[in-house]
Amino acid sequence: MRTRLARLLACSSTIAAALALALSASPPHAHADASATRVVLKPADRAGWSPTQLFGAMRPGYHEARTLRIETSPPGATLDLFYVRASFQKRYEQAQAPVVLELPTRAEAGKRDSVTIRAFLPGHKIETRHVPVKGSEERLLIELQPLDNTLVSVAHTYFAGRAGLSLLLRTPATVRVQKAERGFSLILAQTAGTPGAEAVLGGLRSPLIAEASAQQLGEDLLLKVRLPDGLAGDALELRAREQADPVRGLHRFTVDMIPRGGADAAMERARVALGQIGAAHVTGCAARFDQALRGTLDREALARALAPRGDFTDRYLRAALRRLGEVSPGGTIQLEDGTRYRPGVPLELAAAATQAASARGYLALLRQWVRVLEPAAHRDEALRSLIAPEMEPDAFARALARAQSAEASCRNGASASAGPRDG
Numbered sequence: 465m466r467t468r469l470a471r472l473l474a475c476s477s478t479i480a481a482a483l484a485l486a487l488s489a490s491p492p493h494a495h496a497d498a499s500a501t502r503v504v505l506k507p508a509d510r511a512g513w514s515p516t517q518l519f520g521a522m523r524p525g526y527h528e529a530r531t532l533r534i535e536t537s538p539p540g541a542t543l544d545l546f547y548v549r550a551s552f553q554k555r556y557e558q559a560q561a562p563v564v565l566e567l568p569t570r571a572e573a574g575k576r577d578s579v580t581i582r583a584f585l586p587g588h589k590i591e592t593r594h595v596p597v598k599g600s601e602e603r604l605l606i607e608l609q610p611l612d613n614t615l616v617s618v619a620h621t622y623f624a625g626r627a628g629l630s631l632l633l634r635t636p637a638t639v640r641v642q643k644a645e646r647g648f649s650l651i652l653a654q655t656a657g658t659p660g661a662e663a664v665l666g667g668l669r670s671p672l673i674a675e676a677s678a679q680q681l682g683e684d685l686l687l688k689v690r691l692p693d694g695l696a697g698d699a700l701e702l703r704a705r706e707q708a709d710p711v712r713g714l715h716r717f718t719v720d721m722i723p724r725g726g727a728d729a730a731m732e733r734a735r736v737a738l739g740q741i742g743a744a745h746v747t748g749c750a751a752r753f754d755q756a757l758r759g760t761l762d763r764e765a766l767a768r769a770l771a772p773r774g775d776f777t778d779r780y781l782r783a784a785l786r787r788l789g790e791v792s793p794g795g796t797i798q799l800e801d802g803t804r805y806r807p808g809v810p811l812e813l814a815a816a817a818t819q820a821a822s823a824r825g826y827l828a829l830l831r832q833w834v835r836v837l838e839p840a841a842h843r844d845e846a847l848r849s850l851i852a853p854e855m856e857p858d859a860f861a862r863a864l865a866r867a868q869s870a871e872a873s874c875r876n877g878a879s880a881s882a883g884p885r886d887g
Contacts, residue, residue, distance in 0.1 A: 500562040500564045501560065501562070501563045501564070502563070502566060503545065503564070503566065504565075504566045505545055505555055505557055505565045505566065505567055506555065506566065506567065506568050507547055509554075510568070510572050527569055527570075527571045528569060529566070529569060530566075530567040530570060530573075530597065531564055531565060531566055531602065532564070532567060532579065532601065532602060532603075532604060533562065533563070533565075533603045533604070534561055534562060534563050534564075534581060534606065535562045535603075535604070535605050536561040536583050536585065536605070536607075536608055537605060537606070537607045537608065538588075538608060539561060539562065540560060540585065541561045541583040541606070542558065542560055542561075542584045542585070543559050543560065543561055543563060543583055544558055544581070544582040544584075545557045545558065545563075545565065545579065545580075546579065546581075546582075547577070547578075547579060547597075548578050548579070549574055549576060549577045550574065551576075561583065561606075567579065567597050570597065570598045573597040573598050574597075577596070577597040578596050578597060579594070579597060580593070581593045581594075581595070581606065583606045583608060585608050586656065586657070586680045587610060587611060587656035587657070587680075588608040588609060588610055588611060588656070589608065589609045589610070589611055589654075589683055590682060590683060591606050591608055591609075593606060610656070611655060611656040611683060612635065612654040612655075613633050613634050613635045613637065613638075613652065613653075613655040613656070614634045614655065614656050614657075614658060615631055615632070615633055615652065615656065615657050615678075615685060616632045616633060616634060616658060616660075616661060616714060617658075617661050617664070617714075617854045618630070618631060618661045618664045618668075618854065619632065619854045620664070620668045620670070620673070620849050621776075621777055621849045621853050622670040622671070622673075622842070622845065622846050622849045623734075623776075623777055623780055623834075623838075623846055623849065623850060624733065624734040624780065625671070625723055625726065625730040626672075626721065626722055626723065626730070626776055627670055627671075627672040627673065627720075627849075628718055628719065628721065628776060628777075629673075629676075629689065629719045629721070630716050630717070630853070631650070631652070631661075631687075631716070631717045631718075632661075632709065632712075632714045632715070632716055632854070633652075633655065633714060633715050633716075633717065634714065634715070635715060636706065636715045637655070637715060638654065639651065639652055639653075639704070639717055640653075641702060641704055641719065643697050645697050646697060647688065647689045647691045647697060648689055648697065648702060648719075649686060649687065649688050649689070650687040650689075650719065651684055651685075651687075652684060652685040652687070653683075653684050654683050655684065656680070656685065657678050657680060657685050662678045663856045664854065664855070664856050664857070665677065665678050665687065667856060667857030667858060668845075668857070669842070669845055669857075670842055670845050670846070670849070671838075671839070671842055672691065672692070672695070672700070672721050673690075673691070673692075673721075674690045674692040674693070675689075675690040676689045676690070698724075699723060700721050700722065700723060700724070701721075701722045701724055702719055702720070702721060703719070703720040703722065704717070704718070704719050705717075705720070706718070707773075720776060734780065734833075734837055735783075737833055737837040738783060738784065738787050738833055739787075740836055741787060741791060741829055741832050741836070742791055743792070743793075745791070745828060745829060746791055746792060746826075746828045746829050746832075747793065747825065749871050749874035749875045749878065750832075751828060752871050752874040753828055753867050753868065753870060753871035754824065754826070754827045754828035754867075755824075755870075756866060756867040756870035756871070757827050757863065757864065757866075757867035758821070758827055760863040760866055760867060761851065761852055761855075762852075763821060765852060765854060765855065766821040766852065767821040769821075769850065769851050769852060769853055769854075770817075770820035770826070770850075771817070771818060771820065771821075772817055772818075777850060781817070781850070782813070782817055784826070785797060785817055785820055785826065786807040786813060787807075787829065788807070788826055788829050789805065789807025789808075790807055791829075792824070792825055795807075797813075797816045797823050798823070798825075799816075799819055799822040799824070800824060803819075827851060830847060830850055834846045834850075844860075844861065844864060845857065847864070848860045848864075
């Protein structure tokens with residue numbers, strides 16, 4: 465009997481200890497609430513008396529402190545918080561999820577008091593929820609849906625006084641073009657930006673673009689382009705066009721920037737500059753530059769940039785490819801695999817154009833053409849826009865520097881092997 469009694473006492477002690485521990489432990493979500501921002505969302509005045517308060521007073525928790533925890537998925541959304549009474553806004557706060565709202569007690573709230581929550585996270589649709597203050601809801605999870613479209617990449621092309629700005633999107637674009645005195649804006653409806661596209665856009669500089677930027681305005685993406693000083697907006701003609709990129713499953717929206725007048729003169733300057741390029745610009749150490757730069761760039765991106773795609777640069781690239789064959793050894797366009805094409809035969813020139821990324825000396829020739837034609841401040845950007853228009857400018861600058869270093873090492877080695885000359 466004593467043994468059984470001792471066991472019962474021991475068991476009772478264990479249960480009591482467990483109950484004490486459970487009662488002293490933190491309530492559910494206490495640790496989660498500690499990480500949330502606490503926001504007081506109480507109007508300055510109390511709701512007027514109504515008969516419903518007599519019956520509500522009998523409900524559990526009617527006079528207890530009222531809180532509402534709000535979370536979003538994905539987390540970190542910006543929350544606009546409105547306290548509304550009888551269709552009038554009584555209080556407004558803004559915070560970042562997760563938050564814990566401190567609300568009036570149910571006894572202090574009116575029957576039409578509610579909290580309106582508007583959640584916004586870049587790249588997602590705006591979601592709105594309404595919660596009655598007198599209700600029983602204590603936790604709210606708002607699931608945010610991605611926007612219908614995404615700006616995947618930006619491509620900028622400039623050459624011989626003309627430019628194009630292409631936007632690569634997941635789905636066909638809904639774009640509004642707005643001209644201004646010092647530039648223009650593109651408003652992309654229901655579109656989210658990406659860090660890569662915004663980085664390319666932020667680094668764009670050319671004789672027709674002084675600055676470009678992107679800004680998320682709710683569910684729309686605003687792209688702003690500012691023209692250089694001295695170039696008014698009415699000096700440019702803007703032409704918008706759309707085309708598919710079936711290989712990547714993207715849609716391209718392009719705005720061509722065409723200066724009014726002077727087009728024939730620009731083409732003539734480009735033709736004259738191309739005629740000044742000779743064999744020395746595509747062979748020897750220039751060929752070493754060409755090889756090093758091609759090895760640094762993404763080959764698929766390079767192939768897309770140099771292949772005919774309906775841009776204004778197509779005719780320039782074709783002319784450059786023909787000139788490459790004229791000044792290369794044997795008078796042919798030679799690919800990396802040894803294939804040769806004769807530039808004077810239209811079918812062979814067209815075949816070479818589809819494989820231009822593998823043409824030996826082609827990048828060196830374009831580099832020299834840009835050197836002769838463009839001002840020094842914009843040469844690197846002009847070359848980037850021809851061979852890597854979607855590449856971030858800083859990344860292209862590093863690739864170009866490595867290729868130039870390889871060329872310099874080639875020249876230094878050639879100078880050393882030549883030795884001193886006899887007086």
